[in-house]
Amino acid sequence: KAGVTQTPRYLIKTRGQQVTLSCSPISGHRSVSWYQQTPGQGLQFLFEYFSETQRNKGNFPGRFSGRQFSNSRSEMNVSTLELGDSALYLCASSFIGGLGGNTEAFFGQGTRLTVV
């Protein structure tokens, strides 16, 4: 069974550009969440999607956006990149989307974004 797949793995962008990151969840998983990991701020929640609907959003500026498609694949976009956006972006998928039970979130390998 394939795990959570994130593409690309590494990305270098210039300030002011925009970037789109992709996440393919485990087959059958309908919930996808995104996190930003930096040395200074640690792991911070960005968004959560379930059945194409954004269910929760973290405390990030509007430059950060996301969406989920009907096949549960998700993308996140960051516009007008800033140096501080350099981070590891992690995507997680789970089966029943927090509807109780032993829900477990599985993480992808992440996309390492460097803004120069």
Next chain:
Amino acid sequence: ELKVEQNPLFLSMQEGKNYTIYCNYSTTSDRLYWYRQDPGKSLESLFVLLSNGAVKQEGRLMASLDTKARLSTLHITAAVHDLSATYFCAVTRVYNTDKLIFGTGTRLQVFP
């Protein structure tokens, strides 16, 4: 606002020794997770704890949950070098969400 605190932030321990990592959270939580992260890698799920008094063990790691004290512990028994990694606890606040609030992480180094 749900906050999660871990301590210690950094732990250097000798092989064969025992130690405990603590995770405190500020308000009632639905679920508590422990994850492991190796340098440059993603997060590997270790344990999911759902109820008060829950205890789970895998190899040299044992996690427990006390919801009344809002405290979870990750106990390491007879540490080995392969356990060197950063360990995170994370909690969810409400039902019907997978939003995880992470602790600061504990960087564990095990030396001979």
